[in-house]
Amino acid sequence: MKTYLYKSEILLIVLSAIVSGIAFTVDNLGVLMWISFIPLLYILIRQENTFIKIFKIGTIFGTTYYLVILHWIFNLYPFEWLDLGKAKSMLILFCGWILISLLEGLVIGIVLGIFKYLKVKSNLLNIFTIASLWFVIEYIQEQGLLGFPWGKLAISQVDYLPVIQSVSLFGSSFISIIIIVFNGMILEGIINYKKSKVIAMKSIFIAILIFVINISYGYFSLNEENYGEKVNVTVVQGNINTTEKWQNGDTLKNFNIYKKLTIEAVENSNKYGKKTEVVLWPETAIPVDISNDSWILEEYKELAKSLNITFMTGTFYTDYKNDCYKYNSIVAIDSSGKIEDIYFKRHLVPFGEALPFEEFLLEKIPIIKELNLVDGDLKAGEKSVIIDDNNSKIGCLVCYESVFPQLVIESVKDGAEVIFIASNDSWFKDSKAVYEHNNNAVLRAIENNRYVVRAANTGISCFIDNKGRVVERLSTLKQGYINSSVDIINHNTLYTMIGEYIIYIIILFIVCVFLIKKFI
Template identity: 25%
Template sequence: MNNKYVLALLSAFLLWLAWPPIPYTGLVLLIAFVPLLLGIEQIIRNDSSLKGRKVFGLAFLTGFIWNTASIYWVYNAMSAQLPAYAALPISLIPFGLAPLLMATAFWLYYQLRKKRSLPISLVGLASLWISYEYLHQTWDLAFPWMTLGNGFATSHQLVQWYELTGIYGGSLWIWLVNILLFVLFLHRHQHYVLKRHKLVLSLLIGIIAIPVIGSIVRYSTFEEHVNPSEIVVVQPNIDPYSKFGPIPPEDQLQTLLQLSKSVSKPNTEFFIWPETAISSRSWIDEENFREYPAYEEILTFLDSYKNGNVLSGIESIRFYNDQRTTTARPYGSQFVDHFNAAVLVDNSSKLQFYHKSKLVPGVEQMPFGSALSFMKPLFAQFGGTTGGYGRQDEPSVFYSQSGIGAAPVICYESIWGDYVSDYVRQGAQFITIVTNDGWWKNTSGKDQHLQYAKLRAIENRRWVARSANTGISAFINQRGDIVQQTEWWVPAALAQEINLNEQLTLYTRYGDLIAFASLITAFLSILLLIKPTKKVV
């Protein structure tokens, strides 16, 4: 096998090692791109023709193997809700689309190498990569699961500085270390003249050591401000393949109520139930929810808790007299929107609803719905809704009668760092994640999803109360430690006294500044490609 392909496979393997839920394996990311960079260097220096295509192909191969091996479980999630003939092609979107974008970044790096110096080209590569990661979370085919900074989720003790930078700080750290290692390797083994190699080595040691040591100190000395609240998370363990079939909604509700009572205290303030926990044989009309038996039963249950609130996932609908939204569909003389939603029920007659915003492409929304509206009948045949689920554009916070602000994050939304921070900027004092990870079955997907919640806790210094239908439910403190968690696929409930927090971190205040800086640098790199100055590689 050609050496460059061996190097590409080695990079793919090292990248994959960071994603299984094994503590500290994320550190391999600090060396993972060096083999691929060396393989591309072989193409640039030794191959005589089609260099650009070969660079693109090698980078795509690495990305495709890494992505598919890490998120193989996506097919399970798709096949659970779509016919097999639709699940496979839609699964290929996250399997193949991200590698295409990754390969494009490396191809542009090669183009820079033809015209600019190695250092400038490497700066361009890092900025192009982080720009790709950021842009890949902002469009209708968004899937930021594999953003490099997420790879440190199992090494959260070493990335306490995410409260300053968010996950793009992790992506930048990875690229800085890999680039410096690559340059030092070229200097030592491939006759690349690095005039100040000792300075570069010192810089490398500092870039590795300072964040790690600083993080360990921050982790060891961090103290939460005492502001207690008693919370319960419930895991009913209702098989998602049966949830909408043989198990009556009434029985599902009784399971939730009984589990809630089993660990509650008189001063419990929030009961967190998972995604779509409240359901009926048909979708629940938000305007008339108070008329449903489930609502009355929840109110009766809350009579025992003076400041009690139920925060739950719910399948809901809204009716309009006109087509108020692009996702509303005709329903007799009216229009109707379907929502994957959350609701807050308290002892008053007030109801608060939140509609999931970050929808799963192909399953919960039709990508580029306005431009591809002619394809609505096709998506209907896939088993989804013809217009997709309705959504709201901005997050909203649920407030209890006592004034506590809770962030109702639904499933997939928890992998968007800046979006979760929007809840906190609006006043959320703790984060709830309601999810149904059973679609993925017993795969690493559920574990990865749990680990990512630790990063949200660190970025915002907020407790996370996670309720997953089939597991894994958990409480995560402000340092990112999992304080309690359930087992997979068992009915369970957990009670925990958490500390509410009102202070804002630097990341919460200012968001993804590193991503924005990378966008500017990437733009400047592309301008350098246009300028006709030529430098021989």
């Protein structure tokens, strides 16, 4: 059995990946995802393939797909805050773009290669098998320090809220199953149309039925209303660019920008009868360690007391009382000026906040140490921390953490009634990365039936309700603030309750298919 690919096959695979990437990246073109997998599925299902050939197919598709959706990586150019020079910056970005895309492609290639041992005579079963393998792919991409679940198919559907409401049942990867099965059924309808119109119509009917059931659930879910307590929150966006933010001489200046905006926001909220109870600033809004720089902590305490609010901000913090490690954190200060609690970021950004395989990499590629955005490695937190603000129980995430569903599940299971995200996307200016990052927050809101409050240094800052609707929003590269009332919700979704156990169901299905192939 041949292991090589014909040029026509490669073209189909690349076409499928590019269209999928466009569906993921371009606004209002997510609908393309419902047909973009047809060429890929055609090669996988309608031909006899070896493991090596399927591995090549998956790797080519995955690498191309990620090359398309990660084009925004070049918005980091020219690493102004590191002063590496234009040529060196471009080389690093190009190598990173290729390497990340290739690694994600290899994951897709290896997992899809298993299909060789699962393919049966029933194409309907084969389609569900491939969809299940894709679920496994997205699960693997969430794991470990190098986890990078950026390309989940569900993110392409955020513009269509009725389509993604079912993530509250089985998570965002459930949408991937629906999309791939739909593609497969349409493919079967096209292929069988001339041979048997009955089979073709049955296949298309199944595709439409699956879509209608999913979207009907979505409309039903969107029409549900919430009744309960509310808390008034203000989000402040200083819009301070990366270079200015990290310059030591600008610390006081930047603090005064945030302070002025905060005072104005709280005073205005009083005028309109919705007094701000909680204020949230972005990730490392003022990038100093509050355990060392007592003046900034005293300023934070005074701000909370003078405005009679709970004040929360992203900050660095060194835990001298316990382990003496430095953390990227969110500190909460109550209206009496007392620190309520501190949340330590649990999932650090590799090569930005922590250096994986440090000894090996520093020996082989010494320049890589220069890419760390902080002085020395940060320590990852080990647990979710719930800020009990009397009126609400707040779960916290810092920036990149919002792309990992399990972190939000842990917070909600620990009692979070609303989720606060302190983020910093200023590195990426106004690129697609900023919007795709925010789309992840939309999915987290729906998955867990929680309002999400997001504060970002240069945007997007927003309030997202428990159905994924953006209630208030401050766009990128704008200075200002937004106020809104947030519903306090303590009813958990099915997905929150069963969480990662879904992967075991998927694996059980794959094992059953293997046994069917082997013994029947």
